[in-house]
Amino acid sequence: MCERVILVTGTPCVGKTSVARLLASKLDALYVNLTDFALGKNLVLGRDDERGSIIVDENIMRIRIREVVEHCKKRDVVVDGHYAVFVVPEELATHIFVLRRDPVELRRFMEQCGFSGCKLWENLASEILDACLCDALNIYEKERVCELDVSGKNVEEIVCEILEAFKNFGECRIGVVDWLGKLEREGLLEELLRI
Numbered sequence: 001m002c003e004r005v006i007l008v009t010g011t012p013c014v015g016k017t018s019v020a021r022l023l024a025s026k027l028d029a030l031y032v033n034l035t036d037f038a039l040g041k042n043l044v045l046g047r048d049d050e051r052g053s054i055i056v057d058e059n060i061m062r063i064r065i066r067e068v069v070e071h072c073k074k075r076d077v078v079v080d081g082h083y084a085v086f087v088v089p090e091e092l093a094t095h096i097f098v099l100r101r102d103p104v105e106l107r108r109f110m111e112q113c114g115f116s117g118c119k120l121w122e123n124l125a126s127e128i129l130d131a132c133l134c135d136a137l138n139i140y141e142k143e144r145v146c147e148l149d150v151s152g153k154n155v156e157e158i159v160c161e162i163l164e165a166f167k168n169f170g171e172c173r174i175g176v177v178d179w180l181g182k183l184e185r186e187g188l189l190e191e192l193l194r195i
């Protein structure tokens with residue numbers, strides 16, 4: 001059984017996979033990408049064509065993830081996915097990192113990832129309105145949640161911050177960003193918040 005079950009969550013394109021892979025390699029942890037896991041284990045119920053995403057069976061996924069954690073031979077497991085808080089059994093997750101990226105920058109990342117139209121605006125609104133953080137805090141007490149502003153930082157820097165955060169996790173903060181306020185001050189809210 002793993003000692004630490006580390007979730008890396010955040011809006012699509014925020015940089016979860018890049019960060020979680022490097023983090024897992026530095027910790028010599030087991031790495032679980034939820035999309036690959038769902039596809040590999042046949043847990044896909046269907047496809048959401050409008051959003052270009054897969055629909056997974058979250059109940060079976062929870063059972064399978066529990067098996068992975070309980071049979072894990074490593075000290076740590078890193079779970080990468082924007083719905084990690086919904087499919088990792090609540091009592092197993094020890095550290096939840098919510099990556100946040102300035103919506104102006106995130107929009108550029110999304111465009112580079114090939115997002116456009118509704119999919120882009122919907123996901124950008126999720127970031128502006130703190131959706132992934134709220135999802136985490138609806139399930140977990142704030143002591144297990146650490147929000148990191150990754151804007152303008154490279155993957156190595158972000159992973160260093162995460163490794164530092166483990167040393168004193170209690171000091172990790174939530175409420176570190178205020179995209180609504182920032183965009184409003186910059187006069188960009190109407191342009192970026194389109195739903």
Ligand SMILES: Nc1ncnc2c1ncn2[C@@H]1O[C@H](COP(=O)(O)OP(=O)(O)O)[C@@H](O)[C@H]1O
Binds near residue numbers: 010016019109
């Ligand atoms: N810190 C970073 N700086 C610059 N580019 C990044 C950074 N993190 C990720 N990227 C790039 O942004 C895109 C989305 O990253 P990815 O890790 O796949 O995000 P996610 O898993 O959250 O969807 C990829 O093209 C990736 O190479």
Ligand SMILES: [Mg+2]
Binds near residue numbers: 016017018
């Ligand atoms: Mg990813």
